[in-house]
Amino acid sequence: MKSLSGKRILMAIAKSKFRDEEYLEPRKALEDAGAVITVASSSLNLSEGMLGLKVKPDVLIGNVKEADFDGIVFVGGGGAKEYFDDPVAHTLARSFFEHGKLTSAICIAPATLANAGLLKGKKATAFPSSVAILKSHGAIVTGEPVIVDGTVVTAVGPEAAKQFGEKLVEVLSGI
Secondary structure, eight states: OOOOTTOEEEEEOOSBOOOHHHHHHHHHHHHHTTOEEEEEESOSSOEEOTTSOEEOOSEEGGGOOGGGOSEEEEOOSGGGGGGTTOHHHHHHHHHHHHTTOEEEEETTTHHHHHHTTOOTTOEEOOOGGGHHHHHHTTOEEOSOSEEEETTEEEEOSGGGHHHHHHHHHHHHHTO
16 A cells, blocks of 8 residues: 555535545545545535535635645535636646646546646546536546546546545555
8 A cells, every 4th residue: 555644635525515425435545545634615614415425624725725735636526516617726726736736636526627727638537517628628538437647637426436546546656
């Protein structure tokens, strides 16, 4: 098992309707490898996942400093649309990307990365409902469940959540 001891990861969830397993599986993989997780959202109120999981965010996404973290994970689920056109989320994602840090998203959340201009010319994947957004921003969309292109990791959805978490650990251990 690769060690991520000392690595700090930000998980960005929607204020409601994030996808439970897309939060739980990557978090477990990261924590099992020794990473410390901080949860950010647009609200500090208890957030409820699509399947009923309740998570209390640690910090408002607008108060996050990229320099405090080694990577970011945008969690999917229906609520993730709130970040598609959010300038705060875009600025944050660009900051991680530009500093060579893990910049990742699963399910529909890769659309946030695409809209932030980070996927042009990059191999990426997303839940089928977001594929058109990725393509319109120049992403090379593949049919694979999880794609790693440099420090950018994208995944299709809940069925790929465990593999997504494993790839996050792999990429982080090499940065």
